[in-house]
Amino acid sequence: MRLRRCGTDAVLVEVDSLGEVSAVRAAVRAAELPDLVELVPAARTVLISVRPGTGLGPVRRVLGEVDLSRPAEIRSREVRIPVHYDGPDLDLVARTAGMTAAEVVALHSGTEYEVAFCGFAPGFGYLVGLPEALRQPRLDSPRTKVPAGSVAIAGEFTAAYPRATPGGWRLLGRTDATLFDARREVPALLAPGDRVRFEVAG
8 A cells, every 4th residue: 555645635545456445445434534525436546635734644544454455344325227238239248258148138237236436427437346257348449429328348347328428338238327417416326335236127
């Protein structure tokens, strides 16, 4: 674990894996630090900021006790997202995985995922837990426009696109769920640590 100061009221924690990111995030969240302002995980870092003038001492004490091999237990929210599995890459994913399309759907929808971190676009959550059999590379030629609501896979991640953007992930289907709405009190549907299940839409 490496700590880098970010101004006077924040520290960037650098680690070596998503599992260690989860351990740091969970430990800081579980500590319920009263002056914590923001906790932002990414693929290999966690940014921790506190109220101006309160100091980073409590944060450093928590970090000094983190067991990177074992995430702290915290309560997480479960989010269910209905999916129409009719994506343009579903057959490609099935052929690559050596499965039928129905088997891909059953495997993807039968797995519980966790939001590791958010980024790329507002409301875009990178979900881990994708079964090994479904882990495939990005498309050789990214699409210039992926429709909002597209449910996709790439590498070790699965995700749903909150808005239309370019992208090279393989598209399994689409959801009608609103993944990001700036007018809501909490704009993003997904947050780091949430447990997510995709359900076959009727």
